[in-house]
Amino acid sequence: xxxxxxxxxxxxxxxxxxxxxxxxxxxxxxxxxxxxxxxxxxxxxxxxxxxxxxxxxxxxxxxxxxxxxxxxxxxxxxxxxxxxxxxxxxxxxxxxxxxxxxxxxxxxxxxxxxxxxxxxxxxxxxxxxxxxxxxxxxxxxxxxxxxxxxxxxxxxxxxxxxxxxxxxxxxxxxxxxxxxxxxxxxxxxxxxxxxxxxxxxxxxxxxxxxxxxxxxxxxxxxxxxxxxxxxxxxxxxxxxxxxxxxxxxxxxxxxxxxxxxxxxxxxxxxxx
Amino acid sequence: xxxxxxxxxxxxxxxxxxxxxxxxxxxxxxxxxxxxxxxxxxxxxxxxxxxxxxxxxxxxxxxxxxxxxxxxxxxxxxxxxxxxxxxxxxxxxxxxxxxxxxxxxxxxxxxxxxxxxxxxxxxxxxxxxxxxxxxxxxxxxxxxxxxxxxxxxxxxxxxxxxxxxxxxxxxx
Numbered sequence: 066x067x068x069x070x071x072x073x074x075x076x077x078x079x080x081x082x083x084x085x086x087x088x089x090x091x092x093x094x095x096x097x098x099x100x101x102x103x104x105x106x107x108x109x110x111x112x113x114x115x116x117x118x119x120x121x122x123x124x125x126x127x128x129x130x131x132x133x134x135x136x137x138x139x140x141x142x143x144x145x146x147x148x149x150x151x152x153x154x155x156x157x158x159x160x161x162x163x164x165x166x167x168x169x170x171x172x173x174x175x176x177x178x179x180x181x182x183x184x185x186x187x188x189x190x191x192x193x194x195x196x197x198x199x200x201x202x203x204x205x206x207x208x209x210x211x212x213x214x215x216x217x218x219x220x221x222x223x224x225x226x227x228x229x230x231x232x233x234x235x236x237x238x239x240x241x242x243x244x245x246x247x248x249x250x251x252x253x254x255x256x257x258x259x260x261x262x263x264x265x266x267x268x269x270x271x272x273x274x275x276x277x278x279x280x281x282x283x284x285x286x287x288x289x290x291x292x293x294x295x296x297x298x299x300x301x302x303x304x305x306x307x308x309x310x311x312x313x314x315x316x317x318x319x320x321x322x323x324x325x326x327x328x329x330x331x332x333x334x335x336x337x
Numbered sequence: 338x339x340x341x342x343x344x345x346x347x348x349x350x351x352x353x354x355x356x357x358x359x360x361x362x363x364x365x366x367x368x369x370x371x372x373x374x375x376x377x378x379x380x381x382x383x384x385x386x387x388x389x390x391x392x393x394x395x396x397x398x399x400x401x402x403x404x405x406x407x408x409x410x411x412x413x414x415x416x417x418x419x420x421x422x423x424x425x426x427x428x429x430x431x432x433x434x435x436x437x438x439x440x441x442x443x444x445x446x447x448x449x450x451x452x453x454x455x456x457x458x459x460x461x462x463x464x465x466x467x468x469x470x471x472x473x474x475x476x477x478x479x480x481x482x483x484x485x486x487x488x489x490x491x492x493x494x495x496x497x498x499x500x501x502x503x504x505x506x507x508x509x
Contacts, residue, residue, distance in 0.1 A: 078386040082419040085394045089415055092401075092408030093468060115403075119357050176360065176404075178369050180469050247470070248478060 113173065113185055113217040120173035120187075131314050138203040165280045167201075168192060168318040175222070177250040177310045182222040184208050188318060189216040197278060199319035205284040205307035206230060206272060207316055218318075224250050224310055231276050232285050235269040237262060243270070243285065243304060250310045252289065258300040264288045270304055277327045279319060340381055340439065347501070348396070351376050356403045359493075368482070370489035371410075373400055374461050375497055377418050378454055381438050382425065393418025413465035420460050428453045442495075443502035454494050455487075462487050 073080070170192075174185040188194045190213045200208040200220045208220035209228065221228050223245055230243045232255065239262045241255045258264065268288040274281025290303040321327070355373040377393055397414030401407055425440075428449055442450045466483045 078390070078419075078422075081387055081390050082415065085390055085415045086412060086419075089394070089397070089408045089412035093412055095407065115356070179404075247475065 113214065116174040116185055117187060117217075120171070127312070127314060130312070134203055135315060164322050166320040166322060168194060168320060170194075170200075170218075170316050170318055172313045172316055173217070175310070175313050177222075177224055179224075180247050181226050182224040182250075182310075184220040184222050184313065184316075186218050186220065186316060186318070187216065189214050189218050191215055193320065194218045194318050197324075198321070199278040200316055201279070201283055201319055202308045202313055202316050204309060205286065206279060207308050207310070207313060209278055210318065222310065223253065223306070223308075230279075230285065231273040232270050233273040233281075234262070234264060235271050240273050240275065251306055253286065253304045253306055255302045255304055256299065258302060260298060260300055263300070264291050264302050266290065277321055277324055280321075343439075344376070344380060347379060348376050352396075352399055355400060360404065368485045368489050370486060370493050371400075371461070371465070372490060372493045372497060374414060374417060374457065374490075375454075375494050377414065377421065378457055378494075379440060379498070379501070382440055383438055386422065389418050389421065390415060409465065409468055412468055413461050416464045417457055417461040421457065424453060424456045424460075428456070441502045442498040450498065451495070454498070455491055458487050458490050458494065462490065 168188055170186040170188040172184055173187050174183075176182045184200065184207065186194075186200070194210060194213055196210055196213060198210045199206070200210060206223060208222045208225075210218050211221045212219040223230060223243075225245065226247075228244060231240065232243045233240050239258065241257050243253050243255050245253045255270070266288055270285045270287065272279040272281060272283040272285060284307045286304045286306045286308075288302050289305040292301040292303070351373045355371065359370055359372065373396060376396055377389075380389060380392065393414045394411055397411035400410040400414075404410065440450070440453070445453070462483050466479050466486070470479045
């Protein structure tokens with residue numbers, strides 16, 4: 066017994082180190098797969114409040130740029146609205162079939178230089194934000210909500226190891242998956258393009274609508290470079306994000322009204 | 338008592354500097370300096386080992402709360418706190434400097450302080466970036482990030498410790 070106490074006294078520094086390091090690594094490993102990151106994620110209220118304060122101050126400096134962007138987006142939306150109106154017989158039927166709703170929000174914290182980046186916004190469950198909703202900027206897709214507190218929510222940015230997005234090439238309807246390899250936050254990668262499809266530089270890439278998170282046809286980016294595969298099976302393309310992650314401020318949370326129904330449907334299918 | 342107040346203020350100041358300013362600025366693409374570890378470096382030499390480790394844990398955890406990377410900075414900072422006594426031994430030789438209790442630029446001299454901080458920054462950043470990418474597949478990219486971030490952090494730490502020591506010098 067005495068020897069044990071002496072052993073502990075002598076080596077407590079190393080033992081305590083090992084203990085604390087194990088605790089830290091367990092915390093880290095819990096956040097390592099997308100599913101677990103989403104389950105264990107709690108948006109920290111104190112951190113969010115401090116970020117909010119800072120964002121309130123720094124927001125003034127980019128007002129001009131943000132206003133111009135919003136104006137452009139408004140103009141674009143009005144144009145689209147006019148086109149849609151022409152095609153619709155009555156306004157009532159449009160309301161009934163509206164599946165996606167958009168909740169406007171402001172980014173209060175956002176990183177782009179880490180391997181795994183997160184976006185914190187100033188809307189929480191009080192505003193109807195829940196997990197697995199999409200996050201889009203005026204320019205294109207930005208992320209997926211993974212944690213919600215009362216007034217704030219955290220989104221996994223597309224600039225994250227576990228973020229994958231189902232996309233579609235606008236000109237030939239080819240479906241593929243997009244993800245970010247780290248490094249330059251303007252560039253993403255599509256790795257599973259069948260070899261008969263050869264995307265050209267400048268080809269537009271939109272969301273496929275297969276994930277229930279984003280509606281079909283939201284801008285993702287354009288092809289920057291096409292890389293032929295060496296073994297002749299799947300081609301790779303580098304994609305320039307249309308969203309400027311470095312300047313993210315006004316965003317929209319995408320709410321899918323049919324989400325529960327679609328989820329229930331996919332569990333029925335897998336149960337069989 | 339005095340030392341407790343100084344260290345608490347330094348902790349708050351460094352965390353706020355890290356979270357509110359440094360984490361928001363983009364340095365040349367993917368460089369992010371982490372100066373909050375200066376807090377661990379400037380703790381008194383006579384600090385008991387268990388307190389050193391616990392403070393390392395607490396500091397890392399605080400940063401993690403802000404950076405949504407649960408456990409990442411905690412693991413790296415605990416590792417750095419663990420390495421600190423050994424780095425001090427290496428830097429000073431077998432003999433502890435008996436007259437100095439608070440390590441700093443003015444107390445220890447430029448040469449000592451530089452090798453001491455650089456060693457700890459390298460150890461911390463290695464642990465941090467390897468754990469973050471969690472794979473050796475992009476080792477080249479990770480190494481570039483480590484090297485650039487080590488340079489950025491070390492420069493800022495030298496700058497800050499000059500500031501800290503100038504202030505302490507005036508007090509004396």
